[in-house]
Amino acid sequence: MVNSTNGTARIGVTGLATMGGNLARNLARHGYRVAVHNRSMTRTQTLLDKHGDEGDFVPAESMADLVASLQRPRQVIVMVKAGQPTDAVIDELVELLEPGDMVVDGGNAHFADTRRRETVLRERGLHFVGTGISGGEEGALNGPSIMPGGSAESYQHLGPVLESIAAQVDGQPCCTHVGPDGAGHFVKMVHNGIEYADMQLIAESYDLLRRAAGLEPAEIAEVFRTWNSGDLESYLVEITAEVLGHVDAATGRPFVDVVADEAEQKGTGRWTVQEALELGIPVTGIAEAVFARSLSARAGQRAAARGALGASSGTAKVGDRQAFVEDVRQALYASKVVAYAQGFDQIRAASEFYGWGIDLGAMATIWRGGCIIRARFLDRIRQAYHGNADLPSLLVDDYFAGAVSDGEAAWRRVVATAVESGVPAPGFSSALAYHDALRAERLPAALVQGLRDFFGAHTYRRVDRDGVFHTLWSEGRTEIGT
Numbered sequence: 001m002v003n004s005t006n007g008t009a010r011i012g013v014t015g016l017a018t019m020g021g022n023l024a025r026n027l028a029r030h031g032y033r034v035a036v037h038n039r040s041m042t043r044t045q046t047l048l049d050k051h052g053d054e055g056d057f058v059p060a061e062s063m064a065d066l067v068a069s070l071q072r073p074r075q076v077i078v079m080v081k082a083g084q085p086t087d088a089v090i091d092e093l094v095e096l097l098e099p100g101d102m103v104v105d106g107g108n109a110h111f112a113d114t115r116r117r118e119t120v121l122r123e124r125g126l127h128f129v130g131t132g133i134s135g136g137e138e139g140a141l142n143g144p145s146i147m148p149g150g151s152a153e154s155y156q157h158l159g160p161v162l163e164s165i166a167a168q169v170d171g172q173p174c175c176t177h178v179g180p181d182g183a184g185h186f187v188k189m190v191h192n193g194i195e196y197a198d199m200q201l202i203a204e205s206y207d208l209l210r211r212a213a214g215l216e217p218a219e220i221a222e223v224f225r226t227w228n229s230g231d232l233e234s235y236l237v238e239i240t241a242e243v244l245g246h247v248d249a250a251t252g253r254p255f256v257d258v259v260a261d262e263a264e265q266k267g268t269g270r271w272t273v274q275e276a277l278e279l280g281i282p283v284t285g286i287a288e289a290v291f292a293r294s295l296s297a298r299a300g301q302r303a304a305a306r307g308a309l310g311a312s313s314g315t316a317k318v319g320d321r322q323a324f325v326e327d328v329r330q331a332l333y334a335s336k337v338v339a340y341a342q343g344f345d346q347i348r349a350a351s352e353f354y355g356w357g358i359d360l361g362a363m364a365t366i367w368r369g370g371c372i373i374r375a376r377f378l379d380r381i382r383q384a385y386h387g388n389a390d391l392p393s394l395l396v397d398d399y400f401a402g403a404v405s406d407g408e409a410a411w412r413r414v415v416a417t418a419v420e421s422g423v424p425a426p427g428f429s430s431a432l433a434y435h436d437a438l439r440a441e442r443l444p445a446a447l448v449q450g451l452r453d454f455f456g457a458h459t460y461r462r463v464d465r466d467g468v469f470h471t472l473w474s475e476g477r478t479e480i481g482t
């Protein structure tokens with residue numbers, strides 16, 4: 001199929017489903033000659049039939065055709081299912097490529113897989129660029145947020161192309177070189193973890209407004225619409241208003257009432273929590289969100305509990321609805337700040353552990369547009385880290401410290417109402433607990449240390465002098481230094 005176009009395409013895309021097809025169109029619309037390939041040719045043909053007039057596509061029937069159609073050094077974006085399919089495609093590609101060529105994996109790969117693949121390809125003289133891409137179908141087509149890892153050298157070639165097709169905010173592309181090997185996919189993973197936490201907080205807000213304050217979905221849609229013109233302005237808040245306002249055509253009921261209340265997950269939120277546990281970083285907001293989805297999906301266990309214990313409902317009902325709506329707004333904002341602060345902590349910890357040198361302010365910059373968590377307040381986060389790259393936590397930045405303490409009283413009222421009304425709000429509660437624990441003068445961890453020493457001679461440190469100590473609990477309780 002490839003002949004006169006051999007060696008002329010600027011870039012190739014293999015995997016033309018939702019993301020790859022739209023990314024190829026985005027590249028073509030920006031004037032690049034794009035070689036397109038898919039395992040089954042029907043997708044390639046459909047892309048050309050429907051959108052072939054949007055730009056300069058070079059269809060390839062086989063991977064060999066795809067490689068032959070590319071300019072050197074060759075650049076191939078892989079947009080296939082994460083996991084084994086990605087390995088299968090890479091294995092096929094590496095046999096066809098030459099030293100200096102670049103393989104860009106834009107799927108939601110686990111960063112450890114990316115590190116493994118990068119090492120293998122580097123040994124063959126190839127660049128492997130694990131790249132987070134966020135924005136779904138619409139973003140891929142009109143401008144996603146792009147988080148490329150891999151070598152600085154590969155970014156010199158790829159950067160201009162990727163930056164040109166990324167979303168633009170204030171004249172800046174939502175794309176930058178994140179760091180070497182798996183840095184890009186790690187940052188995309190945490191992006192998705194934050195996405196989970198943000199959606200959980202939004203869902204809790206809805207649940208409280210509906211069950212504690214008695215608002216209808218259409219009314220709550222209006223609340224979210226109003227919130228979207230203030231500090232909470234974000235893509236997720238915007239689409240919450242759309243989803244809550246939607247009415248099911250078949251039944252005439254609110255759409256949200258006809259959807260099964262069992263949340264699914266593909267794994268990136270879970271990976272974020274697993275990696276946070278390894279790094280020792282508390283990402284309580286993301287963890288609560290993952291567990292809330294898991295609990296929701298355990299339909300049988302939930303039914304059994306309802307049968308045995310009765311459906312949860314407390315006594316408290318909200319009196320002043322308007323005041324409660326404002327309280328929930330403030331609690332949502334404060335809890336969001338905590339969730340994002342935890343996510344950025346995790347990126348910093350991984351960057352230090354793996355030696356990636358990630359610029360946190362730059363990550364906030366490229367998340368301002370194109371991605372699912374794009375939000376007005378990401379610009380505040382950008383400012384905070386650009387003002388002080390070593391900020392110990394986003395919560396200590398002047399703006400965020402002020403925003404969270406301004407909302408503290410409302411936050412406590414909302415959590416208290418949730419507890420009293422029997423509406424589960426694990427995201428709000430754990431964010432508030434984190435906020436309280438982080439600034440506590442003394443934590444009960446001292447007692448935990450005492451207990452560990454009692455039952456296992458695990459030792460402890462003292463507040464008044466250096467050293468490591470153990471109390472001989474069964475031998476007169478004498479303290480010894482170790």
Ligand SMILES: NC(=O)C1=CN([C@@H]2O[C@H](COP(=O)(O)OP(=O)(O)OC[C@H]3O[C@@H](n4cnc5c(N)ncnc54)[C@H](OP(=O)(O)O)[C@@H]3O)[C@@H](O)[C@H]2O)C=CC1
Pocket residue numbers: 014015016017018019020038039040043079080081082084085086088089106107108109133134135136137
């Ligand atoms: N959908 C989204 O909103 C987002 C998705 N992503 C990630 O982007 C990637 C692509 O996502 P999406 O567009 O939704 O597509 P899917 O994840 O549904 O993957 C479908 C594509 O993978 C190809 N494929 C599957 N198995 C193989 C294999 N063994 N060998 C070769 N090709 C194979 C399919 O080819 P065929 O047509 O022949 O079956 C098809 O092109 C995924 O890694 C996903 O996690 C990232 C951000 C957002």
Ligand SMILES: O=C(CO)[C@H](O)[C@H](O)COP(=O)(O)O
Pocket residue numbers: 108133134135136192264265266267268269372
């Ligand atoms: O990558 C994404 C956005 O950037 C997707 O939204 C994400 O994969 C959705 O994950 P899940 O199905 O687990 O909710």
